Amino acid sequence: MTDPVLTIGIDFGTTNTVVAVTRAEGQAEVLRFEAPVGDLTAFRSTLGFQMHQAPGQAPERVVTAGPWAIDAYVEDPLDTRFIQSFKSFAASPAFTETVIDNRRYQFEDLLGAFLLQLRGHAGEGMADLPPRIIVGRPVTFAGGSPDAALALERYQAGFERLGFTDIRYAYEPVGAAFFFARTLKTDATVLVADFGGGTSDFSIVRFEQTSDGLRSHALARSGVGVAGDAFDYRIIDHLVSPELGKGGQYRTFDKTLPIPQRYYAAFARWDQLALLRASRDMKDIRDIARNAVEPEKLARLVEVLDDNHGYALYQAVSALKMALSQDDEATFAFEAGSVEIEAEVARATFEGWIAPELAAMEAAVDEAMAQAGLEPGGVDRVFLTGGTSFVPAVRDIFARRFGADRIETGGEFESIASGLALIGRETDLDLWTERGPEQH
Known part of the structure; x- marks a missing residue:
């Protein structure tokens, strides 16, 4: 039993x-x-x-x-x-x-x-x-x-x-720290970086071996509300949205007006696509599509929303991120219904797109280090967890500060729950x- x-x-x-x-x-x-x-x-x-x-x-x-x-x-x-x-x-x-x-x-x-x-x-x-x-x-x-x-x-x-x-x-990063502590043989100060879909969280914990077993003390924590989903949006904003009409114009009476940017802001969060499809904005999008300077692009936007192509788009974006974690250049390929978008993307270009998010993550690491009153040499081990930790530019934040030899990974999707x-x-x-x- x-x-x-x-x-x-x-x-x-x-x-x-x-x-x-x-x-x-x-x-x-x-x-x-x-x-x-x-x-x-x-x-x-x-x-x-x-x-x-x-x-x-x-x-x-x-x-x-x-x-x-x-x-x-x-x-x-x-x-x-x-x-x-x-x-x-x-x-x-x-x-x-x-x-x-x-x-x-x-x-x-x-x-x-x-x-x-x-x-x-x-x-x-x-x-x-x-x-x-x-x-x-x-x-x-x-x-x-x-x-x-x-x-x-x-x-x-x-x-x-x-x-x-x-x-x-x-x-969450404290949970990851407890998971990582199982591997420690000596006293150590550990910086845990947990990269999820919506947030990036950092925690510094001191682990010490005692006669009663492993003891731990929280030294600092910080976080920022950006992570993998924000990276996804940067890819969509640069590769997909322009092909769906972003930055374009439409005619109304005797004027030519820019297409509202808010329609494309919904791509920042996957859950918002279904909400946009059911919103009053959908009627406006259809009206604009009939009067767009480039109607074929708005027709693609309508199809993506009407036919719920959001999940296929999510898969294409995830595939590109994974490929760029391994190679210096990769192909973005999105095909759903009659919508086809393909482009070559260099890793350096992608890193330029996500520079604001990388800077926010780095600032949060600075905050945690300042709270703990530590210099980089005071951190014995760095444990990275979560899917976004595979992105080379994210790992480089820690390699530059602490050295690649102090970085540990593992249990990227199971460490926190454990x-x-x-x-x-x-x-x-x-x-x-x-x-x-x-x-x-």
């Missing part, structure tokens, strides 16, 4: 969600999901909503999540409301609700629906839940002027729907976690 789960750690990410558990023996175990594409540990943070009607029965709303939501969307893009990256508006007071199939969903409704689907697909791994869960949170939430207290209130409401009564929150589950076994949880808003 399998030992009961004692603690759960969950890394609810902008792109992927990972769940880890600890049992009596104390090791962290990452849960696996039997998905259509094969077993996986990184469960895509996506939701799908469809109205299904069996013969002779009333319509029924079908909710899917993860790879099952992606499959539903790919199979029937026109009738599937597909939502991804919804974590990115957790801390946004401007986001109050969205309407899906005439039903209103607040953020906590979306999160609750996602978590229920996640639990269902985890099977026995999340069958008998303990009362306590350690939830990862970014140091700085994504978005303009993010409200962290609001985000945690929304998290709390969503996780309570699974039945947890002791919900605690720990900073570390969070291990934090749940600490005797003094208040040192590393904070309680939910109404648990104080």
